[in-house]
Amino acid sequence: METINNAVASIEGVNKYDSKEYILYETPFTEIKTLIEICPIKAAEAERLRKLKTSSDTDDNIKALTDGEEFKELDKLEEFEEPEELEEFEKSEELEEFEKSEELEESEELEEQKHEEQKHEVVRILDVKSKAKFSVDELIKRSNDLLISDVDYFILLFSSKLFNVVKSFKNETRSIIQGDVNEKVPDTLEAMIAIVEKALSKRSSRFMLGFLGQQISFSIDRTLYLTAHHNASDLSLLTDFNSFKDKLDMVQKSFVTRGRPLIGFKEA
Amino acid sequence: MNVEELVLELRERLHPSIKKALSTRGVKIFLNLYVGYDAEFDRVLGKFNTNEILSSQLAGNTAVYFKIPRKYEYEIEYINPASSKSSRIYTNGNRKNDLKDKIERSINALLNRRDALTREKY
Numbered sequence: 444m445e446t447i448n449n450a451v452a453s454i455e456g457v458n459k460y461d462s463k464e465y466i467l468y469e470t471p472f473t474e475i476k477t478l479i480e481i482c483p484i485k486a487a488e489a490e491r492l493r494k495l496k497t498s499s500d501t502d503d504n505i506k507a508l509t510d511g512e513e514f515k516e517l518d519k520l521e522e523f524e525e526p527e528e529l530e531e532f533e534k535s536e537e538l539e540e541f542e543k544s545e546e547l548e549e550s551e552e553l554e555e556q557k558h559e560e561q562k563h564e565v566v567r568i569l570d571v572k573s574k575a576k577f578s579v580d581e582l583i584k585r586s587n588d589l590l591i592s593d594v595d596y597f598i599l600l601f602s603s604k605l606f607n608v609v610k611s612f613k614n615e616t617r618s619i620i621q622g623d624v625n626e627k628v629p630d631t632l633e634a635m636i637a638i639v640e641k642a643l644s645k646r647s648s649r650f651m652l653g654f655l656g657q658q659i660s661f662s663i664d665r666t667l668y669l670t671a672h673h674n675a676s677d678l679s680l681l682t683d684f685n686s687f688k689d690k691l692d693m694v695q696k697s698f699v700t701r702g703r704p705l706i707g708f709k710e711a
Numbered sequence: 712m713n714v715e716e717l718v719l720e721l722r723e724r725l726h727p728s729i730k731k732a733l734s735t736r737g738v739k740i741f742l743n744l745y746v747g748y749d750a751e752f753d754r755v756l757g758k759f760n761t762n763e764i765l766s767s768q769l770a771g772n773t774a775v776y777f778k779i780p781r782k783y784e785y786e787i788e789y790i791n792p793a794s795s796k797s798s799r800i801y802t803n804g805n806r807k808n809d810l811k812d813k814i815e816r817s818i819n820a821l822l823n824r825r826d827a828l829t830r831e832k833y
Contacts, residue, residue, distance in 0.1 A: 444738075444779060444780065444781070447738060447779060448779050451777045451779065463783050464736075464780065464781065464783055465778050465779065465780055465781060466778075466779045466781055467776060467777070467778050467779075468776065468777040468778075468779070469774065469775075469776050470774060470775040470776075471774070472772045472773070472774050473772045473773050473774075474772065475770055475771070475772050476770070476771055476772065477768065477769065477770040477771075478768070478769040478770075479766065479767075479768050479769075480766060480767045480768070481765075481766045482764060482765055482766060576763075576764065582748065585769060586744070586746040586748070586769055586771060587744070589746065589769055589771050590744050590746070590771050590772070590773055593744070593772070593773040594742070594744075594773070597742060597773070597775055601740070601775075643742065649737075659737060659738065660735070660737030660738070661737060661738050661739075661740065662737060662738075662739050662740070663740045663741075663742065664739070664740070664741045664742070665742045665744070666741070666742070666743055666744070667744045667746060668743065668744065668745045668746065669746050669748060670745070670746070670747050670748070671747065671748045671749060672749065674748075676750075676752065676762070677748060677749065677750045679762065680750055680752055680762055680763075680764050
């Protein structure tokens with residue numbers, strides 16, 4: 444246990460909490476990742492209707508709005524073509540060089556900014572008919588997909604640390620008893636990754652690592668906490684709300700799950 | 712009666728605190744994914760007044776917790792059967808205190824012996 448303890452303690456930025464029976468290690472929170480999905484035509488339609496309701500304009504303006512000119516423009520967006528390149532003006536050589544140097548610096552900065560933005564934020568456009576409405580399963584799948592890089596990182600980190608521990612034990616055991624190693628101990632890092640991946644494919648699972656007739660059990664719990672503010676309106680938008688609303692409880696006008704999770708974990 | 716059944720029956724008769732000390736504890740890992748969800752919607756007037764999604768946002772991050780067991784000295788404790796939380800039993804410094812110490816020391820010696828036989832190699 445001491446070697447496992449040391450291996451976990453060596454993770455960067457980890458917080459340690461001591462208690463009588465356990466030592467609890469908490470890794471720092473990862474960077475926040477966001478996914479924004481927009482349905483452009485429906486948003487435009489809503490804005491048009493809002494304008495209709497709020498405007499006290501003349502009849503001509505209302506007619507223009509109800510004719511749906513904006514929709515025609517939006518339909519054209521799919522057939523949008525890039526404009527032809529503008530004619531280049533004649534410039535002096537010095538000016539061109541100066542501009543080029545500035546552009547290079549700017550482009551480098553922009554690329555860095557874009558790279559950082561891509562890390563944190565993903566913007567996706569919803570299809571109008573098929574994907575504008577989605578179910579709870581899809582919502583859970585999307586949130587799992589959003590954090591899949593974190594999960595992959597954890598699998599690599601944990602399995603590499605664990606493999607080092609196992610490796611150290613293996614050397615010891617081999618030195619004591621010649622070549623007598625239990626089959627349960629994986630030989631390669633890939634085998635260890637496969638074990639941890641398999642364990643994480645369920646909501647909670649346990650695997651044993653043992654040698655010389657002794658075993659250490661590892662139990663992994665993977666939980667997804669899905670939160671929303673005033674979620675009565677958000678959840679009612681989901682297509683299969685009628686099928687799962689009986690499983691929810693109400694606490695202070697919002698839906699919550701007490702004890703039992705909403706959906707058993709399927710697969711990331 | 713099998714040996715396994717006998718062990719189970721004997722185990723049931725033990726004090727909960729001893730049962731807890733005898734239980735094998737492994738490493739527990741919690742991978743927590745926290746996701747916040749929000750959606751904008753529009754009311755569609757019709758036969759049934761329904762809402763339609765305009766846009767949705769998800770934001771999330773993760774944290775991992777490792778719970779590693781440590782060796783501790785046995786003490787007689789009260790364990791709540793409902794919550795399985797343990798609380799210490801305090802004595803008033805009379806004869807009972809000596810008895811409690813004796814019991815704890817003897818059980819500790821037995822537990823240490825058991826550990827030496829089974830888990831020392833770790």
